[in-house]
Amino acid sequence: MLDEKTSTADALRERFVALFETWKTAERGRSQAEFARLCARLSGRPCSPQAVSEWRRTGRMDKAWIPVVEQLLGASLGFSATTLSTGVAQYASLKAETVDGIRPFDWELLVNTKDLPTLFSVAMNDDSMAPRVRAGDKLVFNTSIANNPRPGDGVLVKDMADEVYFRLFRSGRQGHWEAHAMNPAYAALxxxxDGLRILAVLTAVEARWG
Known part of the structure; x- marks a missing residue:
């Protein structure tokens, strides 16, 4: 009979490997290094490609990484946030509830909310980012990295009229930057x-953004 801790690690490994391969093949260019970078950005903690490789090889994952990994994969690993003495997550039934620490918002509330939490989610309000992001898709944002977006990042911005938009960040000329929609029917900001201010940077869209 397998040791309980070994069985737990094996179960987590199988679940993580299956979900990771689905995530990796969803878009060209995805890799262990990219997954580690996204884990670090979402959590605010260092994460290396070697750590991701170890998760895939052994299934031994510290409990703090479970909600981060689940958010990026867009699915539950099937484990609770409690741990065994070795630090391996304790197996639990698959869950579909919101990941702890990510506060859901209505789009309309973003206009009047001055102090957004570090991590929050909101449903896309229009088709400006279609076909990659459609109206109703759940977006997850991180406010702690709003001051350091990179070209190509998804950003939540507010203009001088207090309208809020989800767009792609692009560097412009003479210190300007632009916020571009993916749908050509929407003009760049x-x-x-437009008096733009970046509220937060995107970390996930269901399981498709990376």
Missing amino acids: DSER
Whole structure:
């Protein structure tokens, strides 16, 4: 009979490997290194490609990484946030509830909320980012990295009229930056002309964004 701790690790490994392969093949260019980078951004803690490789090889994952990994994969690993003495997550029935620490918001509330939490989720309000992100898709944002977006990042921005938009961040000329929709029917926004302010940076969209 297998030791309970070994069985737990094996079960987590099988679940993680299956979900990771689905995530990896969903878009070109996804890799262990990219997954580690996203884990680090979402959690605010260092995460290396070697750590991801170890999760895939052994299934031994510290409990603190479970909600982060689940959010990026867009699915439950089937484990609770309690641990055995070795630090391996304790097996539990598959769950579908919201990941702890990520507060859900209504889009309309974003306009009047001055102090957003570090991690929050909101449903996309229009088709400006279609076909990659459709109206109703759940977006997860991190406010702690709002001051350091990179070209190509998804950003939540507010203009001088207090309208809120989800767009792609692009560097512009002479210190300006732009916020671009993926749907060509929507015009680009300019940081100076439109008085833009970045509220948060995207970390996940259901399981498709990376």
